[in-house]
Amino acid sequence: MRRFPRVVLFLMAAGAVYVSPMKAQASPMSETEVFTWLASSTPTRRLALIIQKCGIDFDFTRDDLELFHQTGVANEVVSALQNAKVSRPANLDADLEAHRSEIMRHVAAASVAFQWGHFAGEPQPEPFNRIVVRLLASWLGRPASVRTPALYNVQAADEYRAGILLDPRNSDLYVGLSRSLSAEGRPHEGLAYATAALHLNSQNGWAYFAYGRALDELGDTDDAIAAYRESVRLVPDYDMAYNNLGAALWKKEQIDDAAAEYRLALQLNPDNHLAHSGLAYTLMKQGKRDQSIAEFRAALRLDPRDDDARTTLSYLLDKKGDPQNAIDQARQAIRINPRND
Numbered sequence: 001m002r003r004f005p006r007v008v009l010f011l012m013a014a015g016a017v018y019v020s021p022m023k024a025q026a027s028p029m030s031e032t033e034v035f036t037w038l039a040s041s042t043p044t045r046r047l048a049l050i051i052q053k054c055g056i057d058f059d060f061t062r063d064d065l066e067l068f069h070q071t072g073v074a075n076e077v078v079s080a081l082q083n084a085k086v087s088r089p090a091n092l093d094a095d096l097e098a099h100r101s102e103i104m105r106h107v108a109a110a111s112v113a114f115q116w117g118h119f120a121g122e123p124q125p126e127p128f129n130r131i132v133v134r135l136l137a138s139w140l141g142r143p144a145s146v147r148t149p150a151l152y153n154v155q156a157a158d159e160y161r162a163g164i165l166l167d168p169r170n171s172d173l174y175v176g177l178s179r180s181l182s183a184e185g186r187p188h189e190g191l192a193y194a195t196a197a198l199h200l201n202s203q204n205g206w207a208y209f210a211y212g213r214a215l216d217e218l219g220d221t222d223d224a225i226a227a228y229r230e231s232v233r234l235v236p237d238y239d240m241a242y243n244n245l246g247a248a249l250w251k252k253e254q255i256d257d258a259a260a261e262y263r264l265a266l267q268l269n270p271d272n273h274l275a276h277s278g279l280a281y282t283l284m285k286q287g288k289r290d291q292s293i294a295e296f297r298a299a300l301r302l303d304p305r306d307d308d309a310r311t312t313l314s315y316l317l318d319k320k321g322d323p324q325n326a327i328d329q330a331r332q333a334i335r336i337n338p339r340n341d
Helices: 008-016 031-039 044-054 062-070 075-083 092-098 100-119 127-140 149-166 171-183 187-200 205-217 221-234 239-251 255-268 273-285 289-302 307-320 323-336
Strands: none
Touching: 044 075, 062 075, 149 171, 171 187, 171 205, 187 205, 205 221, 205 239, 221 239, 239 255, 239 273, 255 273, 273 289, 273 307, 289 307, 307 323
């Protein structure tokens, strides 16, 4: 699997952390600062001199060396990092602890915004869940009435960035930002942040999921499948990882394998409407019409606004010789989305 694609790591600097180009103090540089400088237009020689002067506050490991070589970092900079004085600030843990409650508020606010990014479209969440989310958003001092999913995802990304500023070595924050950016339609940046998360913690299964999702949206299905497989290995109880793996296998026309992954997702979460819908399509492809109809009905019970599922169910009912119900499903699909052809 292409774990650290060339150059994308440096995209994480765009909007994540701002470091003044005038930095010249002797305080040691963090990993985030190094990445940010690498993404800037700073001449290689100047960056190497800054590293030599300031030192670093992290251990430059063999894995780091491999990563920097893979991403095309100049040898002069790599050499400076290898020979840099390592000075860990004595108050690093104390500062992190002091900010911990603020970090948690940013994470909670990001989670609220990310969830509302899904709730902003159809279907709406259950009334009780809507109330809970609104109360939590109110407690956090964040609005829960943004109009579009895109704006929710922007808000979530902003909250994760704020958290990263306070805790730049927390891989989970990078995962959250990656998922928000991918949901926002910015998978290249999502891929960069997922890569950064894996650099910080190579055993973070959620990071592999975010990495796979970004690759999937960029059309790199083979590497996405490898990432999803690593995700389910590390986080075996996350149903969406199996669901996304099934969807990626479907794209590669590995229908039987896709069906198996969808079933695993449903074992973990019988209310996963995406897995029901995905399994329905695989069963239809396998010629199992009645089972496919049952899965489409299950998906629609959970997500009545899925017009594509209704349209396909209408087609299957018509083929089965049930024209009345086929017409009823088609009419409902048109009411949901008049542009559905």
